[in-house]
Amino acid sequence: xxxxxxxxxxxxxxxxxxxxxxxxxxxxxxxxxxxxxxxxxxxxxxxxxxxxxxxxxxxxxxxxxxxxxxxxxxxxxxxxxxxxxxxxxxxxxxxxxxxxxxxxxxxxxxxxxxxxxxxxxxxxxxxxxxxxxxxxxxxxxxxxxxxxxxxxxxxxxxxxxxxxxxxxxxxxxxxxxxxxxxxxxxxxxxxxxxxxxxxxxxxxxxxxxxxxxxxxxxxxxxxxxxxxxxxxxxxxxxxxxxxxxxxxxxxxxxxxxxxxxxxxxxxxxxxxxxxxxxxxxxxxxxxxxxxxxxxxxxxxxxxxxxxxxxxxxxxxxxxxxxxxxxxxxxxxxxxxxxxxxxxxxx
Amino acid sequence: xxxxxxxxxxxxxxxxxxxxxxxxxxxxxxxxxxxxxxxxxxxxxxxxxxxxxxxxxxxxxxxxxxxxxxxxxxxxxxxxxxxxxxxxxxxxxxxxxxxxxxxxxxxxxxxxxxxxxxxxxxxxxxxxxxxxxxxxxxxxxxxxxxxxxxxxxxxxxxxxxxxxxxxxxxxxxxxxxxxxxxxxxxxxxxxxxxxxxxxxxxxxxxxxxxxxxxxxxxxxxxxxxxxxxxxxxxxxxxxxxxxxxxxxxxxxxxxxxxxxxxxxxxxxxxxxxxxxxxxxxxxxxxxxxxxxxxxxxxxxx
Numbered sequence: 001x002x003x004x005x006x007x008x009x010x011x012x013x014x015x016x017x018x019x020x021x022x023x024x025x026x027x028x029x030x031x032x033x034x035x036x037x038x039x040x041x042x043x044x045x046x047x048x049x050x051x052x053x054x055x056x057x058x059x060x061x062x063x064x065x066x067x068x069x070x071x072x073x074x075x076x077x078x079x080x081x082x083x084x085x086x087x088x089x090x091x092x093x094x095x096x097x098x099x100x101x102x103x104x105x106x107x108x109x110x111x112x113x114x115x116x117x118x119x120x121x122x123x124x125x126x127x128x129x130x131x132x133x134x135x136x137x138x139x140x141x142x143x144x145x146x147x148x149x150x151x152x153x154x155x156x157x158x159x160x161x162x163x164x165x166x167x168x169x170x171x172x173x174x175x176x177x178x179x180x181x182x183x184x185x186x187x188x189x190x191x192x193x194x195x196x197x198x199x200x201x202x203x204x205x206x207x208x209x210x211x212x213x214x215x216x217x218x219x220x221x222x223x224x225x226x227x228x229x230x231x232x233x234x235x236x237x238x239x240x241x242x243x244x245x246x247x248x249x250x251x252x253x254x255x256x257x258x259x260x261x262x263x264x265x266x267x268x269x270x271x272x273x274x275x276x277x278x279x280x281x282x283x284x285x286x287x288x289x290x291x292x293x294x295x296x297x298x299x300x301x302x303x304x305x306x307x308x309x310x311x312x313x314x315x316x317x318x319x320x321x322x323x324x325x326x327x328x329x330x331x332x333x334x335x336x337x338x339x340x341x342x343x344x345x346x
Numbered sequence: 347x348x349x350x351x352x353x354x355x356x357x358x359x360x361x362x363x364x365x366x367x368x369x370x371x372x373x374x375x376x377x378x379x380x381x382x383x384x385x386x387x388x389x390x391x392x393x394x395x396x397x398x399x400x401x402x403x404x405x406x407x408x409x410x411x412x413x414x415x416x417x418x419x420x421x422x423x424x425x426x427x428x429x430x431x432x433x434x435x436x437x438x439x440x441x442x443x444x445x446x447x448x449x450x451x452x453x454x455x456x457x458x459x460x461x462x463x464x465x466x467x468x469x470x471x472x473x474x475x476x477x478x479x480x481x482x483x484x485x486x487x488x489x490x491x492x493x494x495x496x497x498x499x500x501x502x503x504x505x506x507x508x509x510x511x512x513x514x515x516x517x518x519x520x521x522x523x524x525x526x527x528x529x530x531x532x533x534x535x536x537x538x539x540x541x542x543x544x545x546x547x548x549x550x551x552x553x554x555x556x557x558x559x560x561x562x563x564x565x566x567x568x569x570x571x572x573x574x575x576x577x578x579x580x581x582x583x584x585x586x587x588x589x590x591x592x593x594x595x596x597x598x599x600x601x602x603x604x605x606x607x608x609x610x611x612x613x614x615x616x617x618x619x620x621x622x623x624x625x626x627x628x629x630x631x632x633x634x635x636x637x638x639x640x641x642x643x644x645x646x647x
Contacts, residue, residue: 330577336601337402339409339578 037275042239045196052195052235058227058263067258070302071295080294084329085123087293087321088115090311092150092282094129094319095346096157096250102137104346105130109141111344116326118342119333125322126311127180131156132169135176150180150216154205157220157249159184163201170208181209182216184249185233187223195236202240216244216282222254230260234267244280250317255285258295265303278307284317290328293321319346363393363539365400365563366546368407369556375399380564382540385450393539395564398572401531404560405578408502408529411557416499416527420475426553427471427525433552434464434545441513441541448512448538462616463517470521473624477526481625485632492635497628499527500605501580504573506566508585512538514615516545519585522623524558531560531579533570535586539563567591574598581605581627585612 041051075083093112095104108128116122127148130138138149151173155161161169170181183205189197202217209215217237221230237245245264247256261283268279281304287293293316300308308314323343330338363382364371376397382390415423434441438460446456478497485493503523508515512535523530534542546561562569566586574582574595582599584592584607592609599606607626 336575336577337405337572339405339576342577 038239042196042199045194048195048199048236048239049193052232055228055231055235058231060227063227063263064259067262067299070262070298071258073295073298075294075298081329081332083294083297084290084325084332086309087290087297087316088325088329089123089126090315091125091322091325092127092129092284092315092317093125093322094250094284094317096129096131096152100131100134102134105134105137106141107344108346109138109147111322111346112147113142113145115322116329116343119329122326122329126315129182129317132173132176132178135173135178139177148179149177150182151176151178152182152184152218152249153178154183156182156184156218157251159186160188163204166201167204167208170205174209174213178213180214180216180244181205182218182246184218184220185237187220190224190229190233190236195232199236199240202237202242206241214243215241216246216280217242218246218249218284220249220252221247221256221260222252227260227263230263231267234264235271238267238271238277238279242279244282244315246282246284246315246317248283248285250285252285256283256287256296256317258299261296262299262303265299265308268308269304278313280313280315281308282315282317287316287318288320289324290321293325361391363391363543363563364546365394365396366543366550366559366561367400367404367557368410368560369550371546371550372400372403374564375403378564382538384447390447391540393543393563396562396569397564398569400562400564401569401573402576404531404562405502405573405576407557407560408531409578411555412499412501412529414555415524415529415558418527420478420527423525423527424471424474427467427474427521430549430552430554431464431467431471433548434460434467437544437548438464440544444541444544445513448535448540449510459511459514459616463514466514466517466619467521469619470525470624473522473621474525477621477624477628480621481628482630487634490637492637493632494635495630495632497526497625498631500627500629501528502578503528503530503627504570504576504579504582505530505532506570506582506584506586507532507535507542508612508615509535509537509566511535511612511615513541513545515585515612516542518615518619519583519623520545520559522619523583523627524554526624526628528581528627529558529560531562531573533566533573533586534561534563536564536566570595571598574604575601577602579604581607583607583623583626584609 041047093108095108112125112128115125124145124147127150128138128142129150132151132153135149135151142149153169153173154166155169173181185198186201206215219233224230224233234245247260264281268281272278283296300314326343327338330342364373374394374396378395379392380395382393384390441460442453442456445459446453482496485495487493505519505523507519520530520532542561543563549559573579575598582604584595587595587609596606
């Protein structure tokens with residue numbers, strides 16, 4: 001049934017989500033601002049609004065049907081082994097609890113560097129993701145393993161703080177050695193239509209990240225309420241210079257879904273087509289099983305393309321997912337179903 | 347309206363037998379079914395033919411249910427098992443028919459089997475809060491400590507139900523496993539799975555938390571192999587395995603040191619079973635507890 005819908009709506013869904021190109025090309029990128037052909041749409045609040053509202057509307061039924069139909073692919077044997085290893089290498093192993101202790105972060109770092117101590121051929125995860133005050137501990141824990149340290153910042157998860165406070169938060173994390181900063185956008189400003197405010201905030205945070213840290217911009221898709229808003233937010237984030245766009249914080253009821261991730265993948269694909277700049281995607285929250293993870297990888301391959309099948313361009317924000325991936329990996333290696341006794345408790 | 351009132355023959359409603367996994371009634375993940383016949387070869391129904399993925403799902407459900415069931419008070423487990431007996435009593439007619447068809451027994455003999463099975467539930471329901479007194483207790487030790495041994499459930503137990511006694515045999519192997527707080531993945535008799543699948547419907551309506559008992563039907567050898575090798579299964583009861591299969595499963599089960607109950611010849615399932623089956627899936631936890639500081643008299647009292 002889904003496949004029939006998918007065929008019917010395929011053209012609508014895969015239709016480029018680009019807006020009419022701006023009338024005159026941008027003169028020159030100014031300090032800090034990204035250098036691509038769309039810079040002049042951010043010249044003022046009204047041009048930005050006109051651009052974002054000029055993006056084609058999202059066909060919600062078609063989008064969900066396509067996401068569902070791509071989720072029915074059967075990935076087995078060697079493909080599955082490849083997908084599981086790829087997924088492990090894309091995990092941002094996350095702990096964002098009020099009760100995080102240095103000990104817990106060190107344990108997490110050890111796990112990121114050697115996800116399965118019984119099998120050293122297991123790839124390392126992409127990064128560990130912690131609160132800013134734990135960055136130094138995490139950095140020490142993963143030293144020498146190639147695992148990056150990501151830190152949430154800008155008053156995560158609500159983002160309800162003054163800009164100066166947010167920037168101080170970011171500088172603090174970067175100074176402690178964070179390789180990646182996960183910021184949250186000001187959803188209040190976005191929903192009330194102050195797009196330029198959101199944009200300028202992302203630009204300011206990007207500047208605070210400097211050259212050493214990549215910036216992931218979290219939209220909290222569960223709070224944006226419509227697919228149109230998610231598409232607008234994606235373009236807004238990319239225009240402002242995000243290195244990654246990320247679905248959610250994992251702290252609200254609705255987190256990463258195949259449909260909203262598909263929408264964001266379309267956005268990065270179209271953005272690269274228009275500007276030549278490649279941007280990463282990170283679904284976060286609610287991805288718990290290997291099966292789910294593989295579905296997301298199918299989405300990536302079929303939407304954005306193979307260029308994104310790398311942990312430089314695609315990540316999973318998750319904590320419990322890794323254990324399931326490891327259990328599946330053990331099953332493939334030994335032929336026996338594994339159990340939670342054979343992976344760490346975290 | 348015409349006066350003519352024809353008696354329209356009613357269309358009978360066939361029952362679709364389904365698996366019982368995690369408190370739900372799924373079809374087999376594989377979509378397969380197989381024909382179940384009575385003892386004379388007459389078709390009775392199609393039963394789901396479970397695959398190894400159904401077995402895996404059943405283990406996940408059983409593991410999830412284990413904490414709550416093992417943590418429930420023994421008294422509460424007894425109440426729930428007694429409730430199962432009550433529900434069985436209400437469906438007595440159905441089970442008598444199914445057992446008679448499955449085993450080729452007369453109505454009277456089948457009824458005797460079902461009655462014995464109901465009594466068996468009640469018998470094990472009574473043991474839930476008494477077994478600790480029999481196999482546990484306080485140990486005398488030379489020191490100022492209380493030393494207590496208490497029986498603890500093993501965990502997730504795979505049960506290969508007896509092939510011949512489709513209902514009384516089934517109850518006799520399932521009830522002792524869950525009475526002490528284990529959770530079970532049951533592989534029904536291959537030739538006569540219908541009473542077991544109907545038992546799932548009884549369990550679903552008798553306060554037993556979903557996942558405590560999971561019933562799979564299909565080819566015993568096919569389903570048992572992945573379960574015997576499964577790293578998250580703690581014990582396996584081989585009652586329904588023949589000699590060759592039992593050996594193979596025992597080898598597979600050795601990998602994570604599962605407790606294995608080897609098949610034993612049972613002449614008469616209706617005989618009083620004793621405590622062998624109930625103690626086979628218990629582990630003894632021993633705790634030391636200081637009695638308190640010793641006074642001048644050598645005792646804290």
